[in-house]
Amino acid sequence: MGEKSNDVERTEFALPDSLGPMSQNPDLRPSEIAGDHDVELSLRPKSLEDFIGQKKVRQQLDLVLGGARARKVAPDHVLLAGPPGLGKTTMAMIIAQELGSSLRMTSGPALERAGDLAAMLSNLMEGDVLFIDEIHRMARPAEEMLYMAMEDFRIDVIVGKGPGATSIPIEIAPFTLVGATTRAGMLTGPLRDRFGFTAQMEFYDTEDLTRVVTRAAGILGVSIDSQAASEIAGRSRGTPRIANRLLRRVRDFADVNADGHISVDVARAALLVFDVDEQGLDRLDRAVVDALVKGHGGGPVGVNTLALAVGEEPSTVEEVCxxxxxxxxxxxxxxRGRVATVQAWRHCGLVPPDDAPGL
Known part of the structure; x- marks a missing residue:
């Protein structure tokens, strides 16, 4: 797709007279739009049985929850670790659903003060599940308060300042903490050791992602071929969140250009429009690879130089690409820096040198 010049002829489209205000058009009613949003939210599975992939984690978690139900006690605290988009939040919701408990949700960055956490803990009912996303980003005072809450179901609230400060112990109801982190190495040792069960979420293979896409298409009411579902899954970087996002974009393309049905050719054409190639690389990924291979002969190249070449921040290149x-x-x-492998050279359509890694 080339760049558009400023003198491109513009085409005006007139709305048909039959289209009145939004309230008069049944296709544009807010209630219908909200209903579609509810369908999108229903893509999350509601039970361990419906959860696709992560077989080992599901088996282990089923034992942890089953044992707690048999003893009629709150299960051990659970830590879910892994890259973003693999279903950690969904798994926390399933834990609460399996236990028949209420789920309270927050995030590590939101807990800046110990008082923020104390207010949340004191409002928990017995058996509730408290989910803290990105738990490694909690403020240190809140984290230290969490130690006693996790072990003894008690917190100490400091009233006053200076020599006259008084510590008031507050008993809290037994609860289960579910923490999620994308960087398990950033958790402090005392916090990590207080979790009774740690689940490491792994990237998905194409087969499981194809099942994810097929299930999501059924919920969204999208007609899709098995080959098209596999095509979308193969370009989803092993991540269900990306697979669901690509499916929605392909659905948009199919609604406009293919009467709503997604065949493998429609899927490929749609993903080409949205700059997702056969390997799952997007525009920025390809720019980094091109800069490394074509601009610097395959490297080694520092991340700052690569970021400058593609016009992005070094942190973006390092954390996203x-x-x-x-x-x-x-x-x-x-x-010495980043080096292009044989796969990168071939992805750019070039013959790799003899010293390229991977030969």
Whole structure:
């Protein structure tokens, strides 16, 4: 797709006279739009049985929850670790659903003060599940208060300041903490050791992602071929969140250009429009690979130089692009910088040199 010039002829489209205000058009009623939003939310599975993938985690978690139900006690605290988009929040919702308990949700960055956490803990009912997303980003005072809450179901609230300060112990109801983190290494040792069960979420294979896409298409009422579902799954970076997002974009393309049915050709054409290639690389990923291969002869190149070449911040290249490019075998990290592999050279349509990694 080339760049549009300023003198491109503009075409005006007139609305048919039959289209009145939004309230008179049944296709544009807010109630219908809200209903579609509710369908999108229903993509999350509601039970361990419906959860696709993560077989080992599901088996282990089923034992933890089943044992707690048999003893009629709150299960041990659960830590869900893994890259974003693999279903950690969904798993927390399922834990509460399996236990028949209420779910209270917050995030690590939102707990800036110990008082924020104390207010939330004191309002918990017995058996409730407290979910803290990105738990490694909690403020230190709140984290230290959480230690006693997790072990003894008690918190100490400090009233006053200076020599006259008084510690008031407050008993809290037994609860289950579910923490989610994308960086397990950033958790402090005392916090990590207080979790009774740690689940490491893994990237999905194409087969499981195809099932995710097929299930989501059924919920959304989208007609899709099995080959098209596999095509979308293969470009989803092993991540269900990306697979569901690509499915919605392909659905948009199919509604406009293919009467709503998604065939493999429609899926490929749609993903081409949205800049997702056969390997799952998007525009920025390809720009990094091109800069490394064509601009710097395959490296080694520092991340700052790569970021400057593609017009992005170094943190964006390092945190957004590199994890998948390394996992896909496109680049390697060395003490001297980033180096393009054989796969990267071939992805750019070039013959790799003899010293390229991967030969």
């Amino acid at each position: 590199e994890p998948y490019l390394v996992r896909a075998g496109m680049i390697t990290r060395t003490p």
